[in-house]
Amino acid sequence: MDTLLHSVSLTGVDAPLRESGIAVVGNLPWGSHFCQFYATRQDLLDIQLPYIAAGLAAGEYCLWVTAEPLPADAAAEALAAVVGDLGPYLRAGQLEILDQAQWYTTGGIPDVERVRRKWLDRLADARQRGFAGLRFAGNTCGVAESNRSAFSAYGEALDHLIAGQSMLALCSFYLPGCSTVDVMDILSTHSFALHHRDGGWQVIEHTEQKRQEAALRESEARFRVAQELSPDGFVILRPERDVLGRIVDFTFVYQNAASARMNGTDAEVVVGRRLLELFPGLRGSPNLEAYQQVADHGEPRVLEVHYGGDAIQTPTWFRLAVVSMGKDIVVLSQDITAHKQTEEELKRLLARVKRQAAELEANFTAIADGLIVYDAEGNIVKMNAEARRLSGYDHDESWQPPPTRMRLRQMSRTDGSPFQWEETPTYRALLRGETVIGETMVLHLPDRTYWIAVSAAPIRLEDGTTRGVVATLTDITPLHELQEQMKDFVHMVSHDLRMPMTSMKGHADILQERLTQAEDRQARRSAEVIARGITRMNVMIDDLVEVARLEGGQRRLHRQPVALAAYLADLLARNAPPLEAHRLHLDLPDDLPPVCADPDRLERILLNLLTNAQKYSAPATPIGVQARPCGDAVTIRVTDEGRGIHPDDLPHLFTRFYRAKGERRADGIGLGLYITKLLVEAHGGHIRVDSAMGTGSTFEFTLPVG
Numbered sequence: 243m244d245t246l247l248h249s250v251s252l253t254g255v256d257a258p259l260r261e262s263g264i265a266v267v268g269n270l271p272w273g274s275h276f277c278q279f280y281a282t283r284q285d286l287l288d289i290q291l292p293y294i295a296a297g298l299a300a301g302e303y304c305l306w307v308t309a310e311p312l313p314a315d316a317a318a319e320a321l322a323a324v325v326g327d328l329g330p331y332l333r334a335g336q337l338e339i340l341d342q343a344q345w346y347t348t349g350g351i352p353d354v355e356r357v358r359r360k361w362l363d364r365l366a367d368a369r370q371r372g373f374a375g376l377r378f379a380g381n382t383c384g385v386a387e388s389n390r391s392a393f394s395a396y397g398e399a400l401d402h403l404i405a406g407q408s409m410l411a412l413c414s415f416y417l418p419g420c421s422t423v424d425v426m427d428i429l430s431t432h433s434f435a436l437h438h439r440d441g442g443w444q445v446i447e448h449t450e451q452k453r454q455e456a457a458l459r460e461s462e463a464r465f466r467v468a469q470e471l472s473p474d475g476f477v478i479l480r481p482e483r484d485v486l487g488r489i490v491d492f493t494f495v496y497q498n499a500a501s502a503r504m505n506g507t508d509a510e511v512v513v514g515r516r517l518l519e520l521f522p523g524l525r526g527s528p529n530l531e532a533y534q535q536v537a538d539h540g541e542p543r544v545l546e547v548h549y550g551g552d553a554i555q556t557p558t559w560f561r562l563a564v565v566s567m568g569k570d571i572v573v574l575s576q577d578i579t580a581h582k583q584t585e586e587e588l589k590r591l592l593a594r595v596k597r598q599a600a601e602l603e604a605n606f607t608a609i610a611d612g613l614i615v616y617d618a619e620g621n622i623v624k625m626n627a628e629a630r631r632l633s634g635y636d637h638d639e640s641w642q643p644p645p646t647r648m649r650l651r652q653m654s655r656t657d658g659s660p661f662q663w664e665e666t667p668t669y670r671a672l673l674r675g676e677t678v679i680g681e682t683m684v685l686h687l688p689d690r691t692y693w694i695a696v697s698a699a700p701i702r703l704e705d706g707t708t709r710g711v712v713a714t715l716t717d718i719t720p721l722h723e724l725q726e727q728m729k730d731f732v733h734m735v736s737h738d739l740r741m742p743m744t745s746m747k748g749h750a751d752i753l754q755e756r757l758t759q760a761e762d763r764q765a766r767r768s769a770e771v772i773a774r775g776i777t778r779m780n781v782m783i784d785d786l787v788e789v790a791r792l793e794g795g796q797r798r799l800h801r802q803p804v805a806l807a808a809y810l811a812d813l814l815a816r817n818a819p820p821l822e823a824h825r826l827h828l829d830l831p832d833d834l835p836p837v838c839a840d841p842d843r844l845e846r847i848l849l850n851l852l853t854n855a856q857k858y859s860a861p862a863t864p865i866g867v868q869a870r871p872c873g874d875a876v877t878i879r880v881t882d883e884g885r886g887i888h889p890d891d892l893p894h895l896f897t898r899f900y901r902a903k904g905e906r907r908a909d910g911i912g913l914g915l916y917i918t919k920l921l922v923e924a925h926g927g928h929i930r931v932d933s934a935m936g937t938g939s940t941f942e943f944t945l946p947v948g
């Protein structure tokens with residue numbers, strides 16, 4: 243607040259009063275512009291002399307413009323008689339006594355513009371050199387009659403200039419040379435006048451004017467404090483016109499601190515200066531055009547202007563409100579850069595959000611799967627065309643609440659049992675926060691049935707609450723139809739194809755028996771080849787059927803606890819041949835827990851691994867069967883000392899129809915290990931292989947403890 247008051251006091255009327263040095267006047271505020279009517283040299287000495295002397299004493303810069311009957315040297319002499327030696331004042335640049343011609347005129351005519359500039363320069367200079375302000379006294383005597391109107395214009399200009407500055411001005415007029423009109427003119431452009439009457443000096447001042455001035459000063463003081471506090475710029479500009487009345491420039495009458503900060507000037511120094519002189523860049527600008535229009539037509543204008551935004555200046559935006567105030571205009575400027583930047587940022591964000599929304603909408607529409615978005619109550623918020631096709635909901639139906647909607651469609655599981663709303667993936671995601679993936683449902687529409695795989699996931703907010711659910715629906719009806727065809731095919735293969743094979747095998751066996759007796763070796767070998775071929779074909783058909791059943795989910799396991807030691811002994815006894823029992827080395831601890839397995843399927847697993855171990859190793863080499871408990875499971879290993887498996891083949895060994903590169907044996911179609919893996923996994927276990935070329939292979943699988 244101190245700083246503010248200080249800065250206000252430089253121009254404000256609440257500044258400390260100045261001692262005028264004139265007894266009838268007393269103290270004066272800065273900005274006072276008054277005059278004296280004189281007739282004699284003594285009159286001038288009475289008023290000008292004590293006035294200048296008081297200024298010197300108060301540390302002000304004093305400018306005394308003199309004329310006959312008190313020329314400069316006489317004035318200096320008189321002043322020295324009062325204040326002593328003038329030398330120190332002159333050397334310090336505190337005092338200047340000039341002749342009238344030096345100051346006002348070029349060839350006797352006052353050059354208002356030039357004098358105005360001289361004032362401003364002197365004031366700035368005085369302030370810079372630390373003087374309290376500027377005190378001026380000037381005599382207009384000797385000015386030709388014809389120039390008086392020019393002087394009147396000058397007086398008016400001076401009055402505007404002084405207002406609001408730390409300046410005092412005293413103008414002395416030679417009364418015998420003034421007409422009544424002149425006196426009226428002079429009185430109107432000065433705060434008060436001093437007049438010598440009845441042997442003393444009197445102040446001519448209208449009491450009403452005095453009261454109004456006091457009120458004005460008070461309201462002006464309030465106005466200034468408000469303006470200095472305001473974050474918005476406030477400038478009063480006075481239009482300058484040429485002889486044709488066209489505006490050629492504006493003069494600063496007032497500028498507040500915020501405006502000075504905005505345009506980088508000193509608030510007081512610009513007062514009295516021309517706008518285009520200070521800011522030549524404004525020429526031809528929309529701002530200037532608006533100022534001119536408001537000054538000429540009085541219609542207020544609001545405009546936004548933008549500066550900078552280049553390599554040198556950061557971008558700034560201002561909102562200018564221009565209104566007319568008498569013959570002046572007021573420009574209110576508001577720095578809206580932050581507001582503009584936020585607006586720009588918002589625009590950018592909005593464009594981005596719109597773009598993303600459009601992309602999302604395009605994805606939503608174009609996606610091949612059905613997509614449904616539900617709100618937290620399970621109502622449908624959005625669904626794409628595929629979802630509409632699969633659900634069969636028309637526009638009205640889709641907006642129904644969940645229970646009503648569910649009643650419109652019948653849903654069932656793959657085994658035909660009905661689906662309740664609470665069990666659907668959407669409901670589970672919504673109420674239990676579950677993420678459900680690929681649950682198969684059968685949807686019964688009036689005219690057809692769809693098999694669909696449904697996935698659903700909750701949409702969670704940052705605070706963990708569920709906002710809704712996104713569900714995808716994949717039409718798996720074609721897949722289901724394919725599976726049905728596959729079932730038919732498996733049925734056909736296992737029955738229709740196996741029947742003639744069984745009969746062929748029977749006949750081949752009879753032939754073999756008969757031909758043994760007939761001793762026809764060639765015919766007997768042929769019968770043997772036929773029988774072996776039929777057996778191999780049977781194995782292949784079994785494998786194909788097994789794969790189809792396992793992949794189609796038709797194979798059900800009948801699990802029970804299986805004690806491995808007894809189970810293996812029985813299996814070897816029942817399968818010798820093809821198993822070569824003498825090559826097998828069993829390693830099972832006594833306390834081995836039973837496993838939980840389907841005995842028939844386990845036989846298939848072990849026979850596949852043991853026959854492979856036999857097939858792919860030298861005849862006499864041993865084959866190890868080891869079982870070890872491992873947590874909740876038992877690990878079973880089948881190890882051979884055969885040729886091993888090439889590292890390139892290892893990653894593909896358990897895939898469908900894969901046979902090692904260069905494999906020539908004709909008795910397999912690459913389904914054995916694939917089936918083994920499917921069966922192990924159906925039991926909840928897993929299988930892996932370790933192998934080294936030339937050393938042998940170990941197949942290891944796990945089964946849960948029974």
Ligand code: ADP
Binds near residue numbers: 850855885900910916
């Ligand atoms: P196949 O029924 O043709 O034998 P598998 O799926 O049982 O098919 O085996 C796939 C391939 O893995 C075989 O072609 C064979 O090359 C290789 N293989 C399987 N077991 C062994 C093993 N113990 N030693 C070496 N190679 C093996």
